[in-house]
Amino acid sequence: MQIFPRSLNKLPLIIGGVGTIVPALLIGAIWYYLTPKNFQVGYQPTQPVPYSHRLHVGQMGMDCKYCHANVEVAAKAMIPPTQVCMGCHSLVKTDSARLAPVRASWESGKPIEWVQIHKLPDHAYFDHSAHLAAGVGCVTCHGRVDQMDVVRAEQPLGMGWCLDCHRDPKPNLRPKDQVTNMDWKPEMAANWTAPDVHPPQHCSGCHR
């Protein structure tokens, strides 16, 4: 007795087609949406103070290390305290409404609650000083911060991204006096070759 209609003869074809396309789409979706490329890159929260890196670095030409002063010696690059802001702004733009939270912090002694953008999990021990000492420029990991009004994450900061550079660091190295230069390109320096560095690729390099 005939149970199923003749049209079901197409079923293997449909299963074969759907069985290929659906998994492919699923893999593609997971590949993109469940990685730091999606979660991290482009993260740009609103900060408590509308601080502009474009103004301070791009237009006024401040060096990165003026505010992030310990970046060459410490593992964690500092966010400048209110004192650094007030170093200028006790005299400059003292009545700006945009600076009101800074003045409030200065008066109350409560720190400004900046929103952190580049977050690594606590089981990964990143060291800024080691990277600057090896000649990794700010721009390599943080992008053109001098052109950002509001800081956004430029790189995924995933482990695979870290390892890509640790396995082949030379393309990302520069002379040590150029690490904070946002415009530096390898072709700009005559007779410069990247030194041999040996970044750790073992677990205890970062997962201490």
Added chain:
Amino acid sequence: MSSWNLPIKELGETPLAAEGTTFKSITETVCRVTETKSPRGWWIAFLLAVSFTGVMGLSIGYLFWTGVGVWGNNAPVYWAWDITNFVWWIGIGHAGTLISAVLFLFRQKWRTAINRFAEAMTIFAVICALIFPGIHVGRAWYAYYMLPLPNEMSIWPNFKSPLIWDVFAVSTYFTVSLLFWYVGLVPDFATLRDRARNKTRRLVYGTLSLGWRGSNRHWQNYERAYLILAALSTPLVLSVHSVVSFDFATSLMPGWHTTIFPPYFVAGAVFSGFAMVMTLMLITRAVYGMRSLVLMKHLELMNKIILTTGSLVGYAYAMEFFIAWYGGNEYERFLFVQNRLTGPMAWAYWIMISCNVLSPQVFWFKRFRTSIPVMFVVSILVNIGMWFERFVIIVTSLFRDFLPSSWGYFRPTPIDIFTYAGTLGLFFTAFLLFIRWIPMIAIAEVKGVMPEADPHFGHDDDGGEHHGEAGHKHEHATAEASS
């Protein structure tokens, strides 16, 4: 004329079905179970099994919520009931593949009456086993890190670990067993489809039977596929439990670091698996009236295998002791003599010896080998004994090892016990559903070993002619076997 063409009577073989069994009666006996209402006992057993499964779910939920510390595992005894149960369940599963694949390669016709049953048991036991590697890890939600998937972290599992081999071994084993079981089921699903009285059954079994019509070409491909799967399953079944044994054998622990483990674990697996098949078969055969298809001959042959593998296991126990003495390593001597034979956990060792080595020895006597009460008791004792074998290997090796300062003891918590009892519930839930909805005996295969299926059935063949009445009978037999 070659001997395999002779009617089985002339070979001196006894029939594999009771007197008066016909093709029709086989179909009737097996299919009736799935077509009539379940007996009250089925419902009681099913509800009991489902509630045990619920207990397992709650225990696992509590475990995930609170952490693996809800178990009795402690600092020297990092593995205890979790891995004991895992190895025990995997071992039980192995008889299914042995019966369906190894005995198939050896052309053992008596396997036809028990293979479906045993394969189902394999699949359900492997499901129960697979739970434990998944939940005994502290962070079960990262279990997928054990799979070699390309990922943004650029990390990969370490293929040197037998625990990673376990992942491959057990998942392959499950997949191949399921395929093997399903391939065998297709002709029987077709039988159920053709007998279906209502539309739902017709649709369900019609889908499951994949358009099987029992044509000559179907059967040729089927037999070839079955043979290939059997030939693939045989090395698989040996390697899977060997891989499970490597979890211990590749370590440096005295009592674990032993080269005899791979074959000894496989023998133990077949031993416990056959015992489980026996326990379940005896109950089901009596409840569902399968006595005409599962004869005392089948049970006796199974008991012979239990005796053989039980003696192999006994040999391995003896050899472990011999090597402990002969090797002269003080840690190993201590482990076997002061720790297993005597010591705080000697009770587990002696339960293991009396259940595994002593109890099957009664099968040397035909009187006991063919006595249903005796084999029922022995089969249960063997399963208890084989659980204790894994417990003894794992826990008594761990709780007192190289450094006396790290000696401890192990006591299970209620959650340990609930989880184990829960997997028994899961096993029986699946098993009872199998009995209810799927032909528990391979109808087509049993028909194939009936005297009527022999082309020479019904006339004294002199090896020359194949015409006339006998030829018609042959066609008739094939047609009916496939219906």
